[in-house]
Amino acid sequence: MYSLEDIRKEFPILGKEVHGKPLIYLDNAATTQKPLCVVEAINQAYYSANANVHRGVHYLSQLATEHHEEARRRVARFIGAPSPEGLIFTRGTTEAINLVAYSAGEAFFLSEGDEILISTMEHHSNIVPWQLLAARRGAKLKVIPLTPDGQLDMSAYRSLLSPRTRLVSVAHVSNVLGTVNPVEEVTHLAHEVGALVLIDGAQAVAHTRVNVEEIGADFYAFSAHKIYGPVGIGALWGRPEVLKQMPPYMGGGEMIEKVSFEKTTYNVLPFKFEAGTPDYVGSTAFSAALDFVERLGIEAIAHHEEELLAYATERLLSEFPESYILGTAPHKGGILSFGIGKIHPFDLGTLLDHMGVAIRTGHHCAEPLLHSYGYEAVARASFGLYNTREEVDYFFEALHRVVPMLL
Secondary structure: OOOHHHHHOOOHHHHOEEOOEEOEEOEOOOOOOOOHHHHHHHHHHHHHOOOOOOOOOOHHHHHHHHHHHHHHHHHHHHOOOOOHHHEEEEOOHHHHHHHHHHHHHHHHOOOOOOEEEEEOOOOHHHOHHHHHHHHHHOOEEEEEOEOOOOOEOHHHHHHHOOOOEEEEEEEOEOOOOOEEOOHHHHHHHHHHOOOEEEEEOOOOOOOOOOOHHHHOOOEEEEEHHHHOOOOOOEEEEEOHHHHOOOOOOOOOOOOEEEEOOOOEEEOOOOHHHOOOOOOHHHHHHHHHHHHHHHHHOHHHHHHHHHHHHHHHHHHHHHHOOOEEEEOOOOOEOOEEEEEEOOOOHHHHHHHHHOOOEEOEEEOOOOHHHHHHHOOOOEEEEEOOOOOOHHHHHHHHHHHHHHHHHHO
């Protein structure tokens, strides 16, 4: 196990006070804090290699290009991709899913009535793009139900698959339930009927080892800011043989081979899907974040977060009998979505904030999921590699102070 004391020194913001109280940051599922090495990578990119990539013959441009493409190789290696050819930089998971919904929709949705499968637990960014595609192409959106403990109902999933199924898109890890889905099995079953598969990995990459070759999916999407990297950049990995069949998502510079007023031909992968000036500073910092995580070890991080989750779950149920938890699957990420009696989550989160504790409240961009449980909003505490058992203790001390005020 890594040294928490040493690791926390890499995150200056964790020493901040909020309303005169030490910050206890438990909103890691929304975004993670950034270590010094990531911020320094941003500084160095601007101070020593700031130039447009791919398009200049001068030294700075060549250096920026080298850093950007090394970052692409680094991200590809992190998720077990066989080569960087299918690794497309995007603004994040949301843009990556929209890219597939548009471009794969144009290429592979051939007739009215083609079907898209998603699950009840999906984030809005893995619902709305498919609704737009369905409206545009006359497709049908079907929803995989959940078991009572918040797992995919695999029996129902099998019954929903058919020769009309063109694409299946599910989360690797739910941002509300914490459920870790059997993505290899999901992919295998979809491929049996000839469907493509996209996995939303936004909540998975910081907490579990990801290998896209082993998963077997056609697309895997994730964001840097969920794994201690900068905001505004993410990645879509796609099987090159599939990406080559898809039209560009956006037009502009870099994604072209040759332009005339009569006809434009497109660049090779992955550049065909990267119109405009890429975020070469963000990609460098993204790479630094992955280096940081790998130095600690993803397995060690996962073990630490699982221990915190188990400890917090046990305390919540034993100390607040009126509490409830959304998502009780046996295999979960470090996410605890909960409520206490009839207390409104917004009120709970507001009072906890005044004690320095940052949690998330609301529908967590998963309104259909919450409605399926009969709720409009819940509170969520989510753990990261720098959180401590003492912070969990303080969180419960704060709960014991504010809950009686709200009941």
